[in-house]
Amino acid sequence: MIGAYIIGIVFAIVGMIVGGVLRNKFKKYSAIPVRGGLTGKDIAERMLAENGIHDVQVISVAGQLTDHYNPVNKTVNLSEGVYNSNSIAAAAVAAHECGHAVQHATQYSWLQMRSKMVPVVSISSQWVMWVILAGILLVNSFGTTLLLAGIILFGITTLFSFVTLPVEIDASRRAIAWLEGSTVAGSMEMDKAKDALNWAGYTYVVAALGSLATLIYYIMIYMGRR
Secondary structure, eight states: OHHHHHHHHHHHHHHHHHHHHHHHHHHHHTTSBOTTOOOHHHHHHHHHHHTTOOSOEEEEESSSSOOEEETTTTEEEEEHHHHSOOBHHHHHHHHHHHHHHHHHHTTOHHHHHHHHHHHHHHHHHHHHHHHHHHHHHOOSHHHHHHHHHHHHHHHHHHHHHHHHHHHHHHHHHHHHHHHHHSSSSOHHHHHHHHHHHHHHHHHHHHHHHHHHHHHHHHHHHHHHHO
């Protein structure tokens, strides 16, 4: 388990660095208004309408970085700082979340796969570390079997992390394409919006690579038992 902790610490540090850069960029871009003066709510509703989506509601939710699209009740949930802000950062976030709504409306395959995995991943994430810990501590054949079961569970969560990557990247691609095609932001503002979305994407890359590195470590332990 020490190796897993070391891997976790390394990627946690990298994640903190990337997250810190992301927060600084969003703080900076939150102080710069978009040319059209539209708020995150305005941009979300406009992007949805221009993509022919009329059954998705844009609502405000409490907290920071709580922005998300809920495919179950078809809502684009924007944090208060994004919902009411007319900044470049708010425009980027609102358009990104609407990108997920467009994915849902067009039955984007990666999003469908990710949605189907959610119930299984939810169960796996609750039990995976306990099963792996028991498998490592028990050095008998039963422990080896538990370790293998834990690896399978962890493999599911790792796969989920990698399936999430194209979903998030595509949502940002759709957001940038729409912003560029609209009159919401100028070229200078678009560069900043792209920068913010790119750094947001890096957080998912770091998480996926960290999960993969930990999975490989557990597999090495298992192979050493055989």
